[in-house]
Amino acid sequence: GKGNFRHFMEKELHEHPAVLGDTLRRMISPSSRAVALPPLPFDLAGVPRVTISACGSAFYAGMVARTWFEQVARIPADGDVASEFRYRTPPLPEGGLALLVSQSGETADTLAALRYMREQRQHVLSVLNVPESSMARESDVVLETVAGPEIGVASTKAFTAQLAVMACLALAAGRARGSISAAQEAAMTASLLEVPSRAAEVLEHDEHIQRIAARIAEARDVLYLGRGSCFPIAMEGALKLKEISYIHAEGYAAGEMKHGPIALIDRNVPVIAIVPSGPLFEKTASNLQEAAARGGQVIVFSDAAGAAKLKGIAVETVVLPRVDPFVAPILYAIPVQLLAYHVAVLKGTDVDQPRNLAKSVTVE
Ligand code: F6R
Numbered sequence: 001g002k003g004n005f006r007h008f009m010e011k012e013l014h015e016h017p018a019v020l021g022d023t024l025r026r027m028i029s030p031s032s033r034a035v036a037l038p039p040l041p042f043d044l045a046g047v048p049r050v051t052i053s054a055c056g057s058a059f060y061a062g063m064v065a066r067t068w069f070e071q072v073a074r075i076p077a078d079g080d081v082a083s084e085f086r087y088r089t090p091p092l093p094e095g096g097l098a099l100l101v102s103q104s105g106e107t108a109d110t111l112a113a114l115r116y117m118r119e120q121r122q123h124v125l126s127v128l129n130v131p132e133s134s135m136a137r138e139s140d141v142v143l144e145t146v147a148g149p150e151i152g153v154a155s156t157k158a159f160t161a162q163l164a165v166m167a168c169l170a171l172a173a174g175r176a177r178g179s180i181s182a183a184q185e186a187a188m189t190a191s192l193l194e195v196p197s198r199a200a201e202v203l204e205h206d207e208h209i210q211r212i213a214a215r216i217a218e219a220r221d222v223l224y225l226g227r228g229s230c231f232p233i234a235m236e237g238a239l240k241l242k243e244i245s246y247i248h249a250e251g252y253a254a255g256e257m258k259h260g261p262i263a264l265i266d267r268n269v270p271v272i273a274i275v276p277s278g279p280l281f282e283k284t285a286s287n288l289q290e291a292a293a294r295g296g297q298v299i300v301f302s303d304a305a306g307a308a309k310l311k312g313i314a315v316e317t318v319v320l321p322r323v324d325p326f327v328a329p330i331l332y333a334i335p336v337q338l339l340a341y342h343v344a345v346l347k348g349t350d351v352d353q354p355r356n357l358a359k360s361v362t363v364e
Pocket of ligand 1: 055056057058101102103104105106107110154243359
């Protein structure tokens with residue numbers, strides 16, 4: 001049941017800390033601070049490329065993972081939504097890693113992408129929340145998100161669990177390939193193991209996010225901006241807002257704003273910035289200046305240092321815990337999902353069963 005929560009989605013949002021803890025504990029040895037994955041039937045050191053395919057939120061999780069494979073493991077990585085990927089039929093180098101991401105393990109397009117990757121002689125690894133699913137049966141290896149059943153149609157805790165699993169996979173690949181040292185791995189697993197308690201702190205911002213939701217609920221269009229590993233989090237925020245509140249939203253790479261979407265910005269378009277401190281902070285900050293200069297109502301998700309720098313331009317700032325930029329996308333997914341939830345509640349939509357949507361999309 002829903003317990004004391006109004007909706008399954010609200011309950012599931014509050015399960016982020018526990019789910020992240022359960023998922024990470026299975027993959028990180030607390031004593032050695034090293035990633036310990038289940039045995040893989042191939043060697044991560046020999047993989048020439050990672051090809052990622054999935055749908056919806058699961059795809060955005062995969063796009064965060066792409067940045068990790070590139071930056072942590074230094075492996076060429078790319079991907080596409082499964083409905084495009086399966087018909088693009090890209091040639092793939094033999095022995096590459098096919099990475100499929102799915103909560104249900106039943107999504108028709110993702111299953112078709114999996115089968116195509118197998119024909120292309122990839123090692124098929126799926127990140128799944130349902131271990132007895134069609135995709136599980138057809139994979140060489142399954143890494144489980146231990147999110148428990150997700151009832152709300154909009155994915156929440158499964159998304160952050162997918163990120164946690166793929167962060168560990170990227171670290172394991174980095175170690176296998178010698179692109180990170182044991183000390184770096186230990187520091188990064190330590191930041192990962194901190195995420196569950198930081199996630200609990202994020203949930204304490206619920207009331208503030210609810211007040212921001214009142215502002216968003218009046219908007220017709222909302223722009224979400226992020227860079228690097230937080231660009232997919234901007235897209236996740238926009239998708240979640242669209243699907244449960246029915247407000248039009250777009251997630252954009254912050255640097256791409258001036259190539260078009262900036263034309264939309266005026267007082268009536270909230271601009272939501274996913275902007276943790278880190279190497280890309282200043283770049284996004286200058287894009288936000290441009291948005292603010294055109295009257296955009298900039299709503300900032302950052303940490304204390306970032307918030308201080310953006311004080312002059314933000315109409316609202318949610319100050320999140322400071323974390324290693326490596327884990328920031330996991331943490332920052334939570335407040336954007338929470339914001340969409342509160343906007344939907346204010347709009348009075350059917351939060352757990354949004355119109356026209358099904359939990360599991362088994363037809364293409
Ligand atoms: C968005 C959402 C969908 C799913 C997508 C893939 O909140 O829930 O975009 O992420 O339909 O579903 P799975 O993960 O079951 O393959």
